[in-house]
Amino acid sequence: MLTSIGVLGIVFGARSFTPAPVVPAAPPSISPPPGGWPAIPAHAEGVVQYTLSAKLDPVTHEIDGHGKVTLKNTASIVLNDLRLHLYLNAFKNDRSIFRRARVGGFRGDRSRGAGFIDISKLVVDGEDLWPKREWVDHRQQTPQDPNTIATPSVVEGAPDDQTDLRIPLSKPVPAGGSITLEVDFHDKLPEVSERTGYEGSFHFAGQWFPKLARLEKDGTWASFPFHHLAEFYADYGSYDVTLDVPSSFTIGASGPLVESKIEGSRRIERHVIDDVHDFAWTAWDGFVARDVKLEGVDVRFLAPRGYDAAVDREVLSLQHAMRDKNARFGAYPYPVLTVVHPPDGADEAGGMEYPTLITTGGPWWPNHGSHEIEGVTVHEFGHQWFYGLVGTHEVEWPAGDEGFNSFADELTLTSLFGAGSGLSLGPLQISTEVFSRRGIDATFDEPIFQPAHRFATGRSYGGRVYGATAMVLHTLRRIYGPARFDTAMGVWTRRYRFQHPRPEDFFAVLREHVGPDCELAARIMTTTAFSYDVYVESLTSERDKGPIGYFDGTGGRVKKEAEDTGKWVSSVWLGRRGILDLPIDVELRFADGTRTRRSIRFSAPTTAVSAAPAPQPGADVTAIALGMPVEAEPPHGPIATSSNGTWFRIDADGPSQLVAVVVDPDFKLLVDRSRMDNFASLPAGRGGAPITRERSLSWLELLLRGVGP
């Protein structure tokens, strides 16, 4: 009997905290704009063409590379030079900008073993241009760089950071012309750090080849050093890559496999893909592959042995994400996708996006309460749109990919898991938005739309770029309506597929599909150091005793005594910090149990109600005389509002006492810095904390039993 009570209690207790199983939901219905969705181009304008081969030595962790790179001059001017990125040199020494920037902890450990890329030959039309190379010195162009222009390099003759390179051309390339480089290079991979490198025999090659900077239409090069907080930016093109690894290794790479063979002890695979702007690959002799067809896409999951439960979760969340994102942002256009789950110890390779290849991460055990694995998988897959298909400048505008993608994640995860999209433990349902909200309280109120290297710290970057951007977009969506906002986001991702849009393009889409009011709010929230808080300053509600005192009239002086009119005189004062002016819902609660809601704006009290009905008996005549809007609202009597832009007053005189006010009861204002001041009640503190009292009491009884007699 006792044993049964114990066992059943453990089982039921565990079950009550285990969420119900989920299945991929039907895709959302997103309304196209009038006239239909913008036409989606079938292909990108192919600006670059990479034909590369790479041979991996898994013992020395080195890659021998060779290849041809062709660039089409799509700019309107003659090209006299090329700009190349050697990103792998970010790991070369501790004086690279990547490692020396004082940004604190974000995105992993920068101090792990060194790696680099050497070029031995860079030939154009038979001429080796490598000896003519000019390193571009970016010292102190970012706030976190401790090196001043006057700081000498450790070794004379070359800058410490060798991630950005200029190659003067002997023969200029005319507009519309092309140039082909033949390049030999040699990589030494670092211990896995910031998505690239090795751990044991696991290898992940990201940023592994000499990469052309993006050529803007005006002929300027969008080049930059590899910064710890920044990512990448490149032209679309095609990649034809042949990989050569030991035959016992399994390869995962961008693009479809078009050729595979074993030659002696080596495995050779050729992967070819168009319409992308990067290429990454992985090779390991510990991968277990699972191939699944999801929404018409051949998906290959590569994970360590024993990670079946984790892969199950990745399959489920990816299937749901594909349906959700295809409907929202236009269909995923590539035939393949590879999902890499790095082994223990190589976590730094996890959580990264490349075209048609993403890396995820998380524990192997089936922990269904925390949605860590699903969250990472959905996020990295979402990057196929927000960076991949919409090729925003990740360095100059990191919010355009990370922030937009975080917003999109939350929609996807909420449609899969409901309120517990971040964590689901019995009654404790924590949404992913809650974690993003921390970005509102990030260390500094820095503008959200600014270059990655301008953020003061990694924490500020992470909070503002990921969290605050998502909160801004959620707020706009909730305030101006999910239907219109989802349409705007659908237009954004379809109109700018295979393009390189800028923030101004985004504001234009908002203006066009949601309205100028939304555009203005978006501008304030993203381009200024905005901070916003709306709060209840005070709430009063007293018996109306009628006129009291002496009143002179034609009939002489009249003395009025206090009397019970049966009415209440009630007012609420709301305050606002910051210049942002969004429509705000306010809920008023009366003693008779009824509630009423008003949508208010601090700067426009007279527009809140365009056609005020005739005042009812007992209405606030002062408000009416000042032209304030007055509404009849039986049974409470009239509601009058007034404001000077900084404060907002609501008068709700009537037969029932006003006992409480709640600002933004539906949680639309996710950018509201503090929600602890969004309510008031009479008598003050009447709500108390009964649940906390019960919970803390029972928890403490539990603990006391543990240490007690």
Next chain:
Amino acid sequence: MEDPISVRRRPDALVAVFLVEAVVAWVLAAPWSETIARTFGAHPDGDRPLFWQPGGLLLLDLEHRLRGVLSALVAATSIGLAVFALGSVVVLGGWLAALDSRALPLRDALARGVSTFFRLLGVGVITWFAIGVLGALLGLIPSWGLAAKLGHWDPRRALLVSSLPLLFALVIIVVLLAVADLARAHIVRHDASLLDGLTEALRDRGRLLAFIAVAAPRTLASIGLIGWGAAISTKSDSILLIFLAHQAIAFARVALRGSVLARALRLTAPREAPEGA
């Protein structure tokens, strides 16, 4: 002749122990509920939105805002628990004394608890020291070592294998806890020394196993009741119902502990009758 020793024989002691724990819990819980009430009590729905608002937006906002205060509360509560743990040694002695004699007034029983305080405290210290040392030597360290060596295995199998030392350590811990209870019973019943208590507890292996056989299902039931409490709190949104259920469970868990202590006394050698009796 007295009834067999059982927890039912001294309901007054049972209720007293429950009340002591409930009152101390109430005192330690007060700063928590008062902090939340002062921060969030202005909400017309009280703290319901904190816990029952899907998404946890307000709960996490509150945690963010009160982080420093919550750390202080955790520290204060920990100190309170430590003080209670010391004081509970007296309560334990008193409870054993009350269970041992139907006629002994609670005040006298408590006095016995005071007189045996240091010996019972010694049993506790030795027991937990032994649990720490043996748990680490026989459980944690071998388990970590195995986990590191089996890093190349399928993690599911590696976990199973590396957990074996932990299971072994758990058995040792159960034995140590049983020895401690038998020693406490002997010390209180015979006013024995700490050494005598431990020696007596370890003397008879059959008695030790018999005690474990009785105590294990009660302890399991006590743990299971926590699960029942969790299940109830997730199924109901009536705070009164949850409160009553949790208190009933707390009382039942005290009773189960009392039953274990009573059995320890029954398995301890009877007191010698006074000369001439």
